[in-house]
Amino acid sequence: MTVEVRNLRLKFPEADSRQFTDLSISIEDGEKVLLLGPSGSGKSTLLNVLGGIIPRTVDIPLKADVLNAAEAAYVFQDPDSQFTMPSVAEELAFVLENRQVKKEDMLPLMTEALKKVGLGMILDRTVNSLSGGQKQKLAIASCLLQDSSTLMLDEPTSMLDESSVKSLWETVQNVWEEKTVVIVEHRVDHIWDKVDRVILMNGQGELIVDSTPKDVFENHLELLFEYGVWHPASWRHAPEFPLFERSGDVLLNVRDMTVSRTGNTLLHIDNLNIYKGEWLTLEGENGTGKTSLLLALMKLIKSRGEVTAGGKRIKKTKDISGFMYPVFQNPELQFITNKVFDEIFINLEMHDDRDVARQKTTELLKDMHLDHVSHLHPLEISTGQKRRLSVATAAGGVPEIIILDEPTFGLDQKLTFRFIEMFHRLVQNGTTIIMITHDEEIKKRYPMRRLLISDGRLYEHEGGGTDA
Numbered sequence: 001m002t003v004e005v006r007n008l009r010l011k012f013p014e015a016d017s018r019q020f021t022d023l024s025i026s027i028e029d030g031e032k033v034l035l036l037g038p039s040g041s042g043k044s045t046l047l048n049v050l051g052g053i054i055p056r057t058v059d060i061p062l063k064a065d066v067l068n069a070a071e072a073a074y075v076f077q078d079p080d081s082q083f084t085m086p087s088v089a090e091e092l093a094f095v096l097e098n099r100q101v102k103k104e105d106m107l108p109l110m111t112e113a114l115k116k117v118g119l120g121m122i123l124d125r126t127v128n129s130l131s132g133g134q135k136q137k138l139a140i141a142s143c144l145l146q147d148s149s150t151l152m153l154d155e156p157t158s159m160l161d162e163s164s165v166k167s168l169w170e171t172v173q174n175v176w177e178e179k180t181v182v183i184v185e186h187r188v189d190h191i192w193d194k195v196d197r198v199i200l201m202n203g204q205g206e207l208i209v210d211s212t213p214k215d216v217f218e219n220h221l222e223l224l225f226e227y228g229v230w231h232p233a234s235w236r237h238a239p240e241f242p243l244f245e246r247s248g249d250v251l252l253n254v255r256d257m258t259v260s261r262t263g264n265t266l267l268h269i270d271n272l273n274i275y276k277g278e279w280l281t282l283e284g285e286n287g288t289g290k291t292s293l294l295l296a297l298m299k300l301i302k303s304r305g306e307v308t309a310g311g312k313r314i315k316k317t318k319d320i321s322g323f324m325y326p327v328f329q330n331p332e333l334q335f336i337t338n339k340v341f342d343e344i345f346i347n348l349e350m351h352d353d354r355d356v357a358r359q360k361t362t363e364l365l366k367d368m369h370l371d372h373v374s375h376l377h378p379l380e381i382s383t384g385q386k387r388r389l390s391v392a393t394a395a396g397g398v399p400e401i402i403i404l405d406e407p408t409f410g411l412d413q414k415l416t417f418r419f420i421e422m423f424h425r426l427v428q429n430g431t432t433i434i435m436i437t438h439d440e441e442i443k444k445r446y447p448m449r450r451l452l453i454s455d456g457r458l459y460e461h462e463g464g465g466t467d468a
Contacts, residue, residue, distance in 0.1 A: 001029055001068065001070065001149075002026060002027065002028055002029060002068060003026070003027040003050050003068060003069065003070045003150065003180060003182075004025070004026040004027070004066055004067075004068045005023065005024065005025055005026075005049060005050065005064050005066065005067050005068070005069075006024045006064060006065045006066040006067075007022045007023070007024060007063075007064060007065040007066075008020045008022070008023040008024070008049065008062060008063075008064045008067070009021055009022065009062060009063045009064070010045070010049070010054075010060065010061070010062040010063075011061065012060060012380075013060075013061070014376055014377075014380050016372070018205075019042045019045055019205050020042060020045075020046070020205045021205070021206075023046070023205065023206070023207060024207075025046070025050070025199070025207060027050070027180060027182060028180075029149075029180055030178060030179070030180055031180055031181075031196050031197060032176065032180075032181045032183075032194065032195040032196045032197075033181065033182045033183065033195060033196065033197045033198075033199060034183050034185065034188065034191065034192070034195045034197070034198045034199070034213070035047065035182060035183065035184050035199050035201070036184075036188075036198060036199065036200050036201065036224075036229040036230070036231075037200060037201030037202065037203075037227065037229060037412075038201075038202070038203050038227045038228050038229060038412045038414065038415075039369075039382065039384030039385065039388075039410070039411055039412045039415055040203065040369070040382050040384060040385055041201045041202065041203050041204075041205055041227075042201065042205040043154075043184045043201060044077060044154050044184060044382065044383065046201075046205075047152050047154055047182060047184055048152075049062070049067075049069065050069060050070060050072070050152065050182060051069060051070055051072035051074060051150070051152040051182075052069035052070060052071065052072065053074070056069075070148075070149075070150035070152075070180065071148060071149075071150065072148055072150040072151065072152045073143045073144075073146035073147075073148035073150070073151050073152070074143060074151075074152045074153075074154070075136075075139050075140050075143045075151075075152070075153045075154060075156045076139065076154050077154045077155045077158065077184075077383045077410060078330065078383060079132075079135040079136045079138065079139040079159075080135065080330065082139055082142070083127050083135075083138075083139075085127070086126055086127060086128075087123070087124070087125065087126050087127065088114075088122050088123050088124070088125050088126075088127060088130075088138060089110065089123040089124065091127060091138065091142060092106075092110040092113065092114075092123075092138075092141065092142060092145060093106055093110070095142050095145045095146055096109060096110070096145060098146075099145075099146070099147065109145060110123060110141075110145070111123075113141040113142075113144050113145050114138075114141050116141065116144060116171045116174075117137040117138075117140050117141045117144075117167075117168065117171060118137060118164055118167050118168075119134065119137050119138065119141065122134075125262075126262075129261065129262045130287070131286055131287045131290075131291060131292075132159040132286075132291065132329045132330075132405075132406070133159045133160050133161065133164065133285075133286025133287065133438075134286055134287050135159070136156065136157075136158070136159045136160060137160070137164070137168075137286070139156075140156055140168060140171075140172075144171075144175060148179075149178070149179055149180060150179060150180040150181075150182075151172070151176065151179055151180070151181045151182070152182050153172070153181065153182070153183045153184070153185070154184045155184060155185060155186065155383075155409070155410055156168065156172075156183075156185065157169075157185065157187050158186075158187070158406070158409035158410055159286070159329070159406060159409060159438070160286060160438060161284075161285050161286055161438050162438060162440055163285070164285070164286055165187060165190060165438075166190055169190040169191055169194070173194060181195075183195065185230075186229075186230040186410070186411070186412065186413075187230070187439075188230050188231060188232065189232055192213050192217075192231070192232055193213055193214075195213060196212070197210060197211065197212065197213075198210075198211065198212070198213050198216040200216065200220070200223060200224070200227065200229065201227075202227055203227065208223065209223060216231075217231065217232065217233075221233065225237060225413075227412070227414075228412040228413040228414030228415065229412055229413060230412065230413050234413045235441045237413075237417070238417060238420070238441065238445065239417055239420050239421050239424070241424050241446075244428070246275045246276070246277050246278035246448055247275060247276045247277050247430070248275070249275060249276040250273045250274070250275060250276075251274055251275055251276045251309070251310065251400060251401065251432055252273070252274040252297070252307070252308070252309050252324075252401065252432075253271075253272070253273055253274075253306075253307070253308040254269050254271070254272040254274075254297070254305065254306070254307055254308075255269075255270075255271050255272075255305060255306045255308075256269075256270065256271075256304075256305045256306060257269040257272075257296065257303055257304065257305030257306070257307070258303060258304040258305060259289055259292050259293055259296045259301075259303045260302075260303070261289070261292055261301070265456065266288070266289030266292055266293075266456065267288070267289040267292070267293055267453060267456055267457070267458065268456060268457060269293075269305070269457075269458050272451075272458065274401070274432060274434065275432065276400070276430055276432055277427055277428075277429075277430045277431065277432060278427065278432055278433075278448045278449065279423065279424075279427045279432075279433045279435070279446060279447045279448050279449075280432075280433065280434045280435065280447055280448070280449050280450070280451060281435050281436070281437055281442070281443050281446075281447040281449075281450045281451065282294070282434060282435065282436045282451050282453070283436075283437075283443060283450060283451065283452045283453070283461065284452055284453035284454060285454075288453040288454065289453055289456075290405075290436045290453055291329060291405055291436065293453070293458075294326065294403050294405060294434065294436070297324070297403070298317055298320055298324055298326060298403070299314060299315070299316055299317045299319070299320065300317060309323055309324065309400075309401075310323060310400065322399060323399055323400050323401065324399055324400065324401040324402075324403060325393075325394045325399040325401070325402050325403070326394075326402075326403045326405070327390045327391055327393075327394050327402065327403065327404045327405060327407055328390070328405055329405040329406050329409075329436075331386040331387055331389065331390035332378075332379060332386060334390060334393070335378040335379065335386075335389075335390075337378070338377055338378075339374070339375060339376070339377065339378075340365070340370060340373055340374045340375070340376055340377075340378055340381065340389055341361060341365065341374040341375065343378055343389055343392075343393055344361045344364055344365065344389070344392050344393055344396050345357055345358065345361040347393055347396050348360050348361055348396045351398075360396065361396070364392045364395065364396055365392070367418075367422075368388040368389070368391075368392050368415075368418075369388070369415070370385060370388055370389060370392070373385060383410050384410045384411055384412070384415070387407065387408075387409065387410055387411060388411070388415065390407075391404070391407055391419060391422075395422060395426065398426070398429075398431060399431070400431065400432060401431070401432045401433075401434065402426065402431060402432070402433050402434070403434050403435075404423075404433060404434070404435040404436065404437075405436045406436055406437060406438070407419060407435065407437070408437065408439060408442070420442070420446060423435075423446075424446070435447070449461075
């Protein structure tokens with residue numbers, strides 16, 4: 001079936017202007033399409049229209065002369081948003097029950113799906129106990145089990161390590177031969193030359209280029225750079241900074257720490273020093289305990305061992321309040337106000353008088369391209385905008401240490417580079433940044449030190465120990 005929409009007009013009730021005006025797109029049966037555009041251009045919204053989620057499930061007013069939506073299997077940008085059951089086994093069984101698969105036939109199908117995405121036998125695990133990357137793999141396994149003729153994939157690799165990204169696309173390509181596939185993705189190196197079409201949207205939700213990957217790369221490269229979308233040559237324009245030394249001051253010390261989740265030991269650290277004004281990356285495969293370590297540093301989960309910050313023993317989360325600020329993998333977890341503006345202002349108001357705080361908030365919103373949504377509730381903005389807002393709240397307060405868990409996922413090229421420049425300025429001014437990222441280019445180019453979790457231990461990336 002051809003997936004098609006003609007002269008689509010769509011406006012979110014809280015928005016000042018239309019998301020789409022007279023947008024038309026047609027995707028033939030069996031085509032593989034890569035949909036690109038800057039953050040906030042409407043890629044995910046268009047995907048939801050083409051797959052029928054809007055307006056069948058999400059009631060957003062729209063008009064179209066023609067709307068032939070697919071019965072599609074989805075992988076959403078935020079995997080938590082598509083889970084409905086408490087355990088992995090129940091989540092996958094729910095999909096198979098909807099397909100009316102017999103109970104005795106389910107286990108082999110679930111096992112095979114988990115194997116395809118590199119998860120192994122985790123059927124007895126709860127969904128909430130999985131890492132962000134493991135949840136994303138589970139969402140993909142669920143998508144494959146639906147056996148739909150149309151796949152809608154919205155940033156399916158954003159939380160995956162590099163080996164998992166390669167494996168994922170190999171898996172998808174193995175099953176997509178007779179399927180229609182529409183992909184929104186920013187890690188495009190593994191998929192660029194595998195799709196039939198690349199469609200580029202501008203910031204106003206208009207389709208401005210629709211051609212083959214070869215033609216787009218050879219003849220429209222300047223537009224890709226102009227709109228900041230990711231492509232195989234994106235990092236040629238990445239920020240470059242001169243090397244500078246960190247200070248010799250130990251800001252945070254971790255000694256004899258053991259981190260466990262659901263009764264299993266994830267990680268043990270003998271001794272780790274983190275210095276003032278350094279940029280660290282925390283690396284490792286999905287599920288090795290990167291996020292759990294950051295939560296343990298802030299005493300948000302239980303751990304054994306000693307954490308000392310600024311010479312003070314940290315026993316509870318309140319002991320580190322104002323000293324260390326997290327930006328979570330899911331930004332919605334940290335929003336506490338009802339307006340985008342207030343989310344930044346509430347932090348700045350603790351450091352400056354109200355007029356200065358308002359001015360700085362306005363400047364940060366403009367710098368983050370969030371000024372046009374400053375009046376909205378934080379949960380009403382796009383995923384990329386939520387990510388920018390969560391980073392802005394951290395940068396505004398300027399704590400001693402900022403912890404960033406996948407801060408660039410879902411962001412376009414321009415905004416990613418802007419974040420990198422911001423992080424560099426913060427480090428220059430003495431802030432310490434600890435970042436989890438799966439972006440190989442960021443890991444290679446910017447951190448002063450790279451820490452790797454492997455086999456339950458923490459190492460310097462080049463093979464050294466943790467006594468740094």
